[in-house]
Amino acid sequence: MKSVFVYCEVENKKIAEISQELLSAGKRLAQKLGSPLEAMVFGNGLKDIAKQVAPFGVDKIHLADDERLEPFRTLPHASIAKEILKKEDPQIVLFGATSVGRDLAPRLASALNCGLTADCTILDIGDHYVNKEKKEYKDLLYAIRPAFGGSIIANIINWDMHPQMATVREGVMKKEIVDENYNAEIESIDVDKILKDEDLILKIIERHIEESDVNLKEAPIIVAGGYGVGSKENFDYLYQLSNLLGGEVGGSRAAVDAGFIDHNRQIGQTGITVRPKLYIAAGISGAIQHTAGMQEASLIISINKDPEAPMNKIADYVIEGDVSDVIPKMIKYYKKNAK
Amino acid sequence: MRPLRIIVLAKQVPDTRNVGTDAMKPDGTVNRGKLPTIFNPDDLHALELALNIKDRIPGTEVIVLTMGPQRAADIIREGYYRGADKGIMISDRRFGGADTLATSYTLVKGIKKLAPFDLILGGRQAIDGDTAQVGPQCAEKLNIPQVTYVEEVISFTDNQIIAKRRLEKGVETVSSAFPCLMTVHESSPVCRSRIAKRVMKYKYARTKTELKSRSTDENLLLLHDKRPYLTIPEWGVEDIDAEMSKIGLAGSPTKVKSVESIVLTSDESKVLSDSDTDIEMMIKELIENHTIG
Numbered sequence: 322m323k324s325v326f327v328y329c330e331v332e333n334k335k336i337a338e339i340s341q342e343l344l345s346a347g348k349r350l351a352q353k354l355g356s357p358l359e360a361m362v363f364g365n366g367l368k369d370i371a372k373q374v375a376p377f378g379v380d381k382i383h384l385a386d387d388e389r390l391e392p393f394r395t396l397p398h399a400s401i402a403k404e405i406l407k408k409e410d411p412q413i414v415l416f417g418a419t420s421v422g423r424d425l426a427p428r429l430a431s432a433l434n435c436g437l438t439a440d441c442t443i444l445d446i447g448d449h450y451v452n453k454e455k456k457e458y459k460d461l462l463y464a465i466r467p468a469f470g471g472s473i474i475a476n477i478i479n480w481d482m483h484p485q486m487a488t489v490r491e492g493v494m495k496k497e498i499v500d501e502n503y504n505a506e507i508e509s510i511d512v513d514k515i516l517k518d519e520d521l522i523l524k525i526i527e528r529h530i531e532e533s534d535v536n537l538k539e540a541p542i543i544v545a546g547g548y549g550v551g552s553k554e555n556f557d558y559l560y561q562l563s564n565l566l567g568g569e570v571g572g573s574r575a576a577v578d579a580g581f582i583d584h585n586r587q588i589g590q591t592g593i594t595v596r597p598k599l600y601i602a603a604g605i606s607g608a609i610q611h612t613a614g615m616q617e618a619s620l621i622i623s624i625n626k627d628p629e630a631p632m633n634k635i636a637d638y639v640i641e642g643d644v645s646d647v648i649p650k651m652i653k654y655y656k657k658n659a660k
Numbered sequence: 661m662r663p664l665r666i667i668v669l670a671k672q673v674p675d676t677r678n679v680g681t682d683a684m685k686p687d688g689t690v691n692r693g694k695l696p697t698i699f700n701p702d703d704l705h706a707l708e709l710a711l712n713i714k715d716r717i718p719g720t721e722v723i724v725l726t727m728g729p730q731r732a733a734d735i736i737r738e739g740y741y742r743g744a745d746k747g748i749m750i751s752d753r754r755f756g757g758a759d760t761l762a763t764s765y766t767l768v769k770g771i772k773k774l775a776p777f778d779l780i781l782g783g784r785q786a787i788d789g790d791t792a793q794v795g796p797q798c799a800e801k802l803n804i805p806q807v808t809y810v811e812e813v814i815s816f817t818d819n820q821i822i823a824k825r826r827l828e829k830g831v832e833t834v835s836s837a838f839p840c841l842m843t844v845h846e847s848s849p850v851c852r853s854r855i856a857k858r859v860m861k862y863k864y865a866r867t868k869t870e871l872k873s874r875s876t877d878e879n880l881l882l883l884h885d886k887r888p889y890l891t892i893p894e895w896g897v898e899d900i901d902a903e904m905s906k907i908g909l910a911g912s913p914t915k916v917k918s919v920e921s922i923v924l925t926s927d928e929s930k931v932l933s934d935s936d937t938d939i940e941m942m943i944k945e946l947i948e949n950h951t952i953g
Contacts, residue, residue: 392832395796395806420827424808427793431764431800436913439791449917463917468789473919482913523805523836526822530830542952566952584847585828591790599951620951622942623929633929638942642934654940659953 323412324359324381325351326484328402329374330421331364331391336373339417339491344377346444346494347415353446354460356412357381360505361405363398365391371505378499383409385510389521392528393421396520399428404515406433411484413462415444418488430486436479437486438464440590442493442613449478462487467590467609474609492538492594492614535569535585541598542568545588545615548575549604549625550644556581558648559603565655571595573611589614603644607632624648662818663719664838666710667774669767669782669794670703670724670739672732676787697731699738702783706844708851710781711743713813721745725770727755727763733867736892740862741854748774749867752896754908760789762911764797769900771802779821780841784809795843805836809845867894 327347329340344360351358357380362370367386374382385401406414406429414429416422418440430437443465450457461478462485468475479485537543544563546556556570563570572582574589588595589611600618605611607623607630615621616635623636624647633639640647674695707724714720724739726732727750736747750770758766771780780802785792792808799806811826814833825832826845864883868891871881884890897907905911932938947953 395808399800420809423792424796424806427760427791427796428800428806430761430793431797434761434913436759436761437791437793438914439789439793464914468919473921475919476917477914478917479913479915523807523834523840525832525834527833528830529832530827599946620946628931633931636929639929639931640934640939640942641931647934647939650934650936650939651943654936654943655947655952658940658944658947660947 324357324409325354326359326361326406326409326411326414327379328414328416328422328425329360329362330393330417330419331362331367331370334364334366334370336362336370337417337419338496339419339422339489341377342491342494342496343415343417343489344374344379345497346489347413348378348497348499350413350444350446350462351378354412359383359409359411361385361402363387363390363401363510371507375503375505376498376501378503379505381506381508383508383510385512387512387516389516390512392525393425394521394523394525395424395428396523397516398425399432400517400520401510401512401515402429403432405510406484412460414484414486416486416488418490422488426486426488433484435482435484435486436477437488438466438477438479439488441466441487441489442474442590444487444489444494449480451480461485467613490590490594492596535583537569537571537586537588537593537595540569540595542566542601543571543588543595543597543599543615543618544568544601544603544648545571545573545605546576546581546603546644547573547605547611548579548581549606549627550576550581551604553581555645558645558652562601562648562652562655565652566599568597568599573605573608576605602632602636603648605632606630607635661717661816663717663721664713664778664816665721665776666713666723666779666781667771667777668703668707668710668722668724668739668744669780669798670707670726670735671700671783671786672697672726672728672735673700673786673788674698697734699735700783700786700788702785702787702844702846704783704851705846705848706781706783706842707739707742707744708849709810709813709842709844710779711852712849713779713816714743717816723748723774725767725774726750727766727770729756730867730869733865733870733892736867737862737865738854740865741859742852743855743858747865747892749892749894750896750900751867751869751894754897754904757909757912758907759912759914760791760793760797761913762907762909764794764801765906765911766900766902767794768798768801769902770895771798773895773900776839778838780804780839782841782843784843784845792843795841799841802839802841805840807834807836807840807842810842811845811848813842862890865890865892867892869894
């Protein structure tokens with residue numbers, strides 16, 4: 322059976338969180354197919370990287386260790402990945418839907434002339450019968466994602482042009498260690514043989530990466546606002562409540578687009594996926610693109626003037642009212658009743 | 661600095677950010693025809709960057725290239741109104757149903773017909789799919805470097821362009837040789853408004869197909885005879901020499917197997933009013949079951 326491949330991102334000699342999640346997702350697909358899981362890991366100073374990668378159940382690591390490969394640049398990574406993928410001809414290749422993965426994956430899909438589905442929320446294996454060819458295709462990748470304004474969820478398949486590629490957002494897939502001592506074969510890539518001068522034409526002059534001070538993924542309580550909050554000023558109520566409860570503030574895409582809140586706080590399919598203990602949705606209508614990123618919250622409170630808001634259907638508490646009215650009351654009664 | 665030749669890739673998209681209830685079909689799917697169409701927001705940022713470079717380097721030429729059905733000619737007119745020098749429309753029923761791979765093939769065929777060029781600019785992603793794939797896919801097919809998520813072009817020399825990229829956790833400044841392709845991030849400056857004089861000049865710009873429509877009056881045809889620049893070039897499959905197996909549905913590896921409309925449900929929601937009594941009761945419940953506090 323052909324392999325499942327995962328392109329791993331490396332930051333400071335550490336496998337990125339998203340790549341660990343993808344390795345686990347890849348392992349689950351590989352197990353269904355009864356095929357090996359293989360990882361592509363490119364970077365600099367990666368002697369000990371196998372210890373981080375193998376425990377996810379990786380059978381083979383394609384390792385390219387060279388100073389020209391870090392920080393990430395499209396062309397050198399693309400050239401090496403192309404070489405490997407052409408030779409190995411895998412069935413499935415997964416990438417993070419990160420600024421790296423979304424830059425690299427389409428370049429590779431174009432080179433290999435294959436399909437790529439963006440921002441999947443579910444990956445599965447299944448069959449498909451093609452009427453025109455009167456033929457059943459077995460064991461295809463089901464790349465499932467919300468689509469078109471979030472009103473539908475689409476299962477995207479690709480049966481005739483391989484490999485089948487997909488990107489997945491951080492936080493969507495569950496991370497699982499298979500075996501701390503899992504044995505992975507390491508294949509070292511001869512980088513000099515592959516890289517050409519023109520692969521290095523783009524130069525990084527300056528780089529400034531900040532560890533985000535926003536930690537939505539770990540926050541037990543999230544107070545999130547949508548377009549219905551009405552203004553940037555009204556978001557202050559949300560910050561007050563979240564400070565009081567020890568939570569974080571997030572926003573829907575509409576709130577980010579309206580400039581109410583920073584894009585690094587965006588929750589949903591094109592933002593961050595969260596699983597808090599309590600999610601307070603203030604003035605968020607609840608398009609699937611948003612709910613895809615928060616529906617696994619243990620408890621949901623929806624505050625909305627519109628009783629028909631889709632968010633209300635998944636909420637445990639629905640408060641019909643104006644955000645700027647309701648949140649100050651929540652603050653007041655929390656202060657009054659908390660011990 | 662020598663003048664540059666810049667191609668801006670722009671797409672007309674349904675305004676998915678404002679899906680009203682009238683655009684929803686009873687089965688929960690979206691009726692595309694009911695949605696207003698707009699200039700894809702990120703592509704407007706790309707147009708602004710192109711016009712900004714044109715401001716900085718006199719003689720620079722900005723060409724808007726779009727692919728879509730006839731009504732996408734609005735994109736070309738909008739480009740003219742804001743300062744583009746030229747607009748080209750790739751339109752043919754046979755291009756329909758294209759995924760990003762087939763779209764990038766088709767656009768690249770158009771770009772090659774427009775060659776030479778120094779810079780290709782496009783929005784980071786389109787709001788009807790959010791895939792962000794077409795830019796890098798075009799760059800690969802053109803065999804040129806790509807600079808994604810550009811926020812600002814800092815400087816250029818005859819052979820080099822320096823730009824700042826917006827990454828999810830920071831920024832990066834890179835230099836690239838010409839020609840190259842850049843996708844423009846929404847954090848870059850918003851596009852300048854229409855210029856009244858240019859609106860006057862180009863409001864009768866039409867594609868040949870638009871001119872052929874029955875509602876076209878004689879005067880418009882005469883005007884196009886007198887002012888040929890008003891006729892928007894329109895390229896079909898043969899004009900760009902596209903292979904049928906690589907365009908439209910046939911050239912699209914990704915296929916939709918099934919679509920489910922989303923019906924969200926939870927067990928029972930407690931519906932409360934915004935009264936003090938209701939809110940205090942809820943807060944007390946949450947404290948008691950240790951959700952908060």
